[in-house]
Amino acid sequence: MSHLAAKFLIKQVLHKPSSVLGLATGSTPTGTYENVIEDHRKNQTSYEQVQTVNLDEYVGLTPTDPTSYRYFMENNLFQHIDIKAKNTHIPNGKANDLQAECSRYEQLLRELGVDIQLLGIGRNGHIGFNEPGTSFQTKTHVIELAESTRKANARFFDSLEQVPNSAITMGIDSILQSKEIILLASGKNKANAIKQLASEQIDKFFPASALHQHPNVTVIADREALTFCDNTEKLQTV
Ligand code: GLP
Numbered sequence: 001m002s003h004l005a006a007k008f009l010i011k012q013v014l015h016k017p018s019s020v021l022g023l024a025t026g027s028t029p030t031g032t033y034e035n036v037i038e039d040h041r042k043n044q045t046s047y048e049q050v051q052t053v054n055l056d057e058y059v060g061l062t063p064t065d066p067t068s069y070r071y072f073m074e075n076n077l078f079q080h081i082d083i084k085a086k087n088t089h090i091p092n093g094k095a096n097d098l099q100a101e102c103s104r105y106e107q108l109l110r111e112l113g114v115d116i117q118l119l120g121i122g123r124n125g126h127i128g129f130n131e132p133g134t135s136f137q138t139k140t141h142v143i144e145l146a147e148s149t150r151k152a153n154a155r156f157f158d159s160l161e162q163v164p165n166s167a168i169t170m171g172i173d174s175i176l177q178s179k180e181i182i183l184l185a186s187g188k189n190k191a192n193a194i195k196q197l198a199s200e201q202i203d204k205f206f207p208a209s210a211l212h213q214h215p216n217v218t219v220i221a222d223r224e225a226l227t228f229c230d231n232t233e234k235l236q237t238v
Pocket of ligand 1 (some may be wrong): 027029055122
């Protein structure tokens with residue numbers, strides 16, 4: 001699964017060396033990044049001209065905080081490839097004026113234009129940090145995290161209390177502006193979300209369903225995440 005997802009990113013970069021890659025955090029894409037790093041070492045795929053934009057960042061965490069998404073990206077990808085630090089973009093969760101930071105980030109997304117966006121999915125169907133009920137028209141914004149999301153992400157922190165209450169996230173509309181989208185889902189705890197996504201019903205309370213409005217989305221899921229999908233004949237298996 002990770003190998004296939006990495007192939008999408010590598011192919012994009014080989015086709016257009018100055019690609020803009022939209023990246024995600026969480027456990028799911030770590031294998032993808034490992035494959036990208038391995039390919040960089042073996043085949044010298046270069047990221048010198050690549051720009052990256054990340055989906056989201058917790059409010060209140062510094063870039064050097066090991067639980068921040070900036071730290072995650074540095075550790076899991078950036079420091080292992082030849083990307084330029086100035087070309088890696090993540091919302092600043094420590095900005096004094098969070099609204100101004102959201103506008104700056106949205107403007108940046110517009111200027112760069114994302115070629116391919118990698119997404120994970122929350123158990124409640126969130127994409128980025130867009131929680132159920134978020135309007136599909138949203139641009140980059142500050143969001144209050146659902147209690148279930150804070151609990152799901154508590155494993156990265158020492159305790160639940162340390163999980164920030166809010167985050168800056170690309171909006172659903174910001175995500176839909178990407179030319180291509182790859183959604184990754186792994187494990188049984190994503191099976192309900194993938195079942196709901198496969199039902200093709202568009203529902204504001206299931207944010208990932210907005211992806212049905214995009215013309216170029218690929219879902220890469222493992223067998224466990226597909227446990228409750230009865231219409232897998234529509235899916236391409238690899
Ligand atoms: C977080 C991130 C999402 C990610 C989700 C699932 O909430 N903001 O971008 O998709 O977690 O994470 P995991 O892959 O660890 O299950």
